[in-house]
Amino acid sequence: MRGPHNIWRLIRTGATLERTGAMGTVLEAFDAPANLRIAARVLGWPFKWLGLRGDPSLPPVPRALTALGPAYIKFGQIMSTRPDVVGDDLAMQLRFLRDQLPPFPLETARMTISSELGLPWDEVFSELSEPIAAASIAQVHEARLKGSETPVAVKVLRPGIEKAFRTDIDAFYFAASMIEWLSPAARRLHPTEVIGHFEGVVLGELDLRVEAAACAEFAANTAQDAGFSVPQTDFGHSGKRMMTLQWAEGVPLGDIAGIDAAGHDRKALGGRVLQLFLSHALRDGYFHADMHQGNLKVAPNGDIVAMDFGIMGRIDEYTRRVYAEILFGFIRKDYRRVAEVHFEAGYVPADQDVDAFAQALRSVGEPIFGMDATRISMGKLLNYLFEVTERFGMETRTELILLQRTMVVVEGVARSLDPHINIWQVAQPVVEDYIKDSIGPKALVRDLSQTVRALSRFGPRLPQMAEDLLRTHNHNRQRQEAERGRNTLHPALWFAFGAVTTTAMGWLLSLV
Incomplete structure (x- = not known):
């Protein structure tokens, strides 16, 4: 069928x-x-x-x-x-x-909530509003838990969406x-x-437990970030098809008139949203990959509040260091170093010419840095960079493509708040701080200490591991010798055979 x-x-x-x-x-x-x-x-x-x-x-x-x-x-x-x-x-x-899609009925949302929590919805919530936002996978309701006056957001999957x-x-x-x-x-x-x-x-977005966990991880990583907040997840009132979050009060970041009316500093907000994204990507290796205006608000206290954690990006530590060195090299116009980083990371095949690659990178960077500061785009730079690296045989790396796409979106948000923002000037301190912390003597000491800690966990098992290794080595050596013995004679046997043959020949010759 x-x-x-x-x-x-x-x-x-x-x-x-x-x-x-x-x-x-x-x-x-x-x-x-x-x-x-x-x-x-x-x-x-x-x-x-x-x-x-x-x-x-x-x-x-x-x-x-x-x-x-x-x-x-x-x-x-x-x-x-x-x-x-x-x-x-x-x-x-x-x-x-x-x-945006038409919302599904409130009664359907109530049935889903009751099914997920194993209780009638009105035994858990004293209020549940009509949907305030309806998207392709789920819709959101404002609600209040029983015994609390604090509003919460309840996200509910569309009926039959999985099928x-x-x-x-x-x-x-x-x-x-x-x-x-x-x-x-x-x-x-x-x-x-x-x-x-x-x-x-x-599949990750169709299981709201995954999004709830992503929200919690992101909140933990960014807890000390000044001027930024993530709603807390209420795991006790969440399940596979619904989740409950702290209510995010504020003005949508796309509502410029509303931001001005509330008295917020748009220039400061534009710089902060860019620096926060770079900090999350470089420092944590875990970033919000859908940071458009609809998923960001400005709280009454001026904090930027992130929402909707269905699409998150993750970059390992090594890739973050490579990415930071590439950005830092471009900031300093050190194209030779940017080329070397690509070769050291194995992004560009070793049979390519590093000088030719550095020259190609210069062709990417110089026109952009020749622009007026307000027109410089980091997202455009990364886009040109991918075009050049592709010509030199670099394979597509999905995590960097996602990072580049998010960078473009975040730039757009920042420029909508401050049309005269100098992207590189705002980004430079974040990149430099990461470089100092992650690619210097401090980083070497930290890496060595982490290696020692990892080895120390195996301390009680090291003698047995060494003995097993030696036993395996001896077994393999004996097997190799036996294999050789089936095809060739052992040197001692060759010596014995030669001695017997020589003696026999001498005895025969004495008879003659």
């Missing part, structure tokens, strides 16, 4: 892309070969009348994806983080994809396999792997 259903979904998708005028844009973004373009147009055009219309006020691709439903909306949002796959123009268009996503993901896999079959050249884009990445992200 899955085959016919997937074929129907594919036809409906193609028809909608044709009807909304998005088909050509999508094919062009993926640089689809001729046979794939023909197949896509043949699949969509005859059934164009079956396609969904969508909102005509939206650009073609967001219009088509919004019409096709939640899974397509989420797919578009995630693909906006992968300009390496969809291209810069389409990625930029997808960043403005609307994530709906599973159905669409199956269709996406089917489409990816068809693309690979029709166009071997398109395999360079790894369509099946792209769908696998999408599936992994979505």
Whole structure:
């Protein structure tokens, strides 16, 4: 039954892309070969009348994806983080994809809450409002726990959303396999792997326990960050399909008039949001990967409040150090060092020329640094950098692509608050502090101490481990000697054989 259903979904998708005028844009973004373009147009055009219309006020691709439903909306949002796959123009268009859908009934939300908590909802909450925000996967209600006057936010998954996503993901896999079959050249884009990445992200968002844990980890990491706060998670009143959080009061960061009316310093907010993002990425290696204006508020006390932790980014310590050295090298215009860092990290193959690579990096940096300070873009720099490194054989690193995409979004937020912000001037102290703390003598001492601590945990087992290692070594040596013995004689046997042969020859000669 899955085959016919997937074929129907594919036809409906193609028809909608044709009807909304998005088909050509999508094919062009993926640089689809001729046979794939023909197949896509043949699949969509005859059934164009079956396609969904969508909102005509939206650009073609967001219009088509919004019409096709939640899974397509989420797919578009995630693909906006992968300009390496969809291209810069389409990625930029997808960043403005609307994530607003009609809310589902309040009674349905109450039933979900009761099922998750194992109690009637009104035994836990004294109030539960109509939905105040409805997105592709869940909607949010304002509520109050019994015996408390403090408001909380309750996020509830859409009914049947897991099954709906599973159905669409199956269709996406089917489409990816068809693309690979029709166009071997398109395999360079790894369509099946792209769908696998999408599936992994979505499955995490469909389990609100995962988001609750992400929120708690992010809150713990940033607890000492001045001027920044993360709502506390109420794990006691959360489950797989609903979660309860501290209510975030404040003005949305996209409401410039509201921020001005509240008397907040927009210039300070713009600098702070950028420095906070860089600090989270470099210091913690764990950052909010969806920091657009809709997920940020300004609290009455001036704090920036983050919300919605469905998409988070993680970078290991080694990659953070490499990333910081690359940024620091560009800040200092030390292109040779930036090139060396790429080679040392193994990002660029060793058979490439480091001087030619450094020259190519200079071609990236100099035009940008020649601009007026207010036009310098770190996100644009990283985008150009990826183009250059690709020419020198650097493979795509998904975690850096996500970082670059978030950097672009955060820059946009910062510039909306302060159009004259100097991105590099604001970023420099954060990068320099991280360099001093992580790539100097202090870092070496810390790394060595961590290594000693790791070894000390195995202290009681070290004698046995050494004995096992020696025993294994002796066993392997004996086996190798036995193996040689089957094919060649031991030197002592050769000596004995030679002695016997010589004696026998001498005895025979004495007879003659």
